[in-house]
Amino acid sequence: MTEEQRAALAIPCLACQSGPGVLCTSHSGIGVRRGDVHRARLAAHAALVDSVEIALTGGCGHCDTEAIEMCAGCGQCRCHLHDTCTRPSP
Template sequence: MTTHTTERAAGASPLPGLGVACTFCGAQPGALCTSHGGTRVRRNDVHRDRTRAAAFAQQSAEGDEPIPFELTDQAAEQPRRILTEDEYKTAYQAARDGLGAKAYQLGSVTVQDALDAALATVGILAPAPAADPETCSAMFADPKGGWHQCAQDTDHDRAEGHDSGEWSWPHDNVQQDAEAQQ
């Protein structure tokens, strides 16, 4: 594989994004992007994916939240709805289809996390995972759609609320409870 240097004409500004690998063409950090199957070097710019990845890396290094998150006013006023397994599979497949080849580059976990966050923004949740039978079965979905199971003993006083170690919530905010469904 040929690696092209990043030397530029005197006075030219360095290309943004060269500090990270390009997920589009596979160029390693410091190497220029290529086009046309690696036969042409992009000397004046980098792929958009690389620019985004560099911006994300910079935000992460600075400790900033990469994407600000807030429930829309409409979602905040409505109860959150939990999709069925079939509905979620259909939504996930639509997200993968919409991303095309990029879905494979991102990976299934990233696509799933993005879908969960997008759905949660409008008050829709992915199905809850199976509950761990060793602890309280009450579950809570955080603002980004991530599920948390109560880590307390199965016989704790539910009126006192629930705690996953990362989140705590009152019993009236339980969104999934395997024990209550039996």
């Protein structure tokens, strides 16, 4: 099992419903996948890591807005409406 796969075990698997820390199952839950995890679990873990990294650098992990992409008028992210924002003059 790779480091990436071991790290993905920290979250539940959407493909087989294995809980955090539990190995993925195969064949409708009959067998345990000892050598790998489902691709859906890897993708979900990668998305979570990206979201946390964005949030830690001042962005918004919910809408994937990096800090440099925040609204110049109000400092908010894409989660918010910007109908009343006044953009600064260049």
